[in-house]
Amino acid sequence: MSHGKLREEKDCLNCGHIVEEHYCPHCGQQNIETRQPFHYLFTHFIEDFTHYDGQFWGTLKNLLFKPGKLTTTYLEGKRQKFVPPVKLYIFISFITFFLFAVFPPFSIDFEGKKNAEKEKTISLNRLAETSEKLDSIRTEEKMKGTDSVTISKVNALLKDSARLSDIEDSFDMSKKLDDDFKFNGYTNQKSFDSAKAKNPAFYDFINVPVAHKFFELKEKGVSKGEILKNLIEISFHNLPKALFIYLPMFAFFLWIFHNKKKWWYFDHGIFTLHYFSFLLLTFLLFSFLYKLTTVTHTSISIIIYLLMNVLFFYSIIYFFIAHYKVYHTHGVISFIIGSILFMFNFFAFIFLVIGLGVVSFLMIH
Incomplete structure (x- = not known):
């Protein structure tokens, strides 16, 4: 396996010993040219890890399809056959989070419903109109039993619609932290700190910093x-x-x-x-x-x-x-x-x- 073009000279640039083949027998450094193409920076890293001799791919194969095989082999002292555990974890962790990034x-x-305000207003207006019509029907002196049942069902639907509207508001990511948002029932840091000074709790070491951060973000209008x-x-x-x-x-x-x-x-x-x-x-x-x-x-x-x-x-x-x-x-x-x-x-x-x-x-x- 060669990571780059070999030098014609046989002296090791690291320790000065004579290099008969690719690697110095004294320090282990490869006797290659000091200057390489730019892509060498990347191919060298991949070659060093995979070795192109099946060690890396054999490690992945056993890791995925033979549970416990790598651990058993390593603890038996056979440690050259597969990639070392720490090196394997660091490499897979790096690749995983790099690709996720x-x-x-x-x-x-994260923008929420900034572009849906018009649709929301129309829906609310329709709900209001429906409620007014129902109120006018209720005021009539004569009303059949079926009308009464229908009105009850429509009322239930209106309540569900209003409840869904509240749920949608809670998922509206464009909404800022205003006075409607409270932390443990408190709207500002001053009232919260005053209450905690009177009634401290054992979990305040977590609760207080979180509350302060909440009020800080609220003041910024985030x-x-x-x-x-x-x-x-x-x-x-x-x-x-x-x-x-x-x-x-x-x-x-x-x-x-x-x-x-x-x-x-x-x-x-x-x-x-x-x-x-x-x-x-x-x-x-x-x-x-x-x-x-x-x-x-x-x-x-x-x-x-x-x-x-x-x-x-x-x-x-x-x-x-x-x-x-x-x-x-x-x-x-x-x-x-x-x-x-x-x-x-x-x-x-x-x-x-x-x-x-x-x-x-x-x-x-």
């Missing part, structure tokens, strides 16, 4: 769409860091439920890196399939949605299969431990997402 998996309307957009962007930016922090926690849960003498924390860390690499790669594939549904025919989209469901359930079953093959416990015991771990991590991950949302909200400017 360039091609967002989901599109959200719209709900702008807040949501900034919240998603900041959360997406912080997500790789949050996942990296969560890795040792996931490994810690594994350490709790397994034999401490047989399995070291290091072993659980390797399992965790491989499993999270699989999850990131699966999420990337899931997003790619979702993108395809927006540009394909309806019949093909149905097949793609079916594949997405299969991928979703496979990502859940994958953990139990990998856990069973790596830790070699009895099938029933492995399933019970796996279920407990799955539940623990489910709630821990929800807590992580909530924490990420709070931190991201506090970082909005």
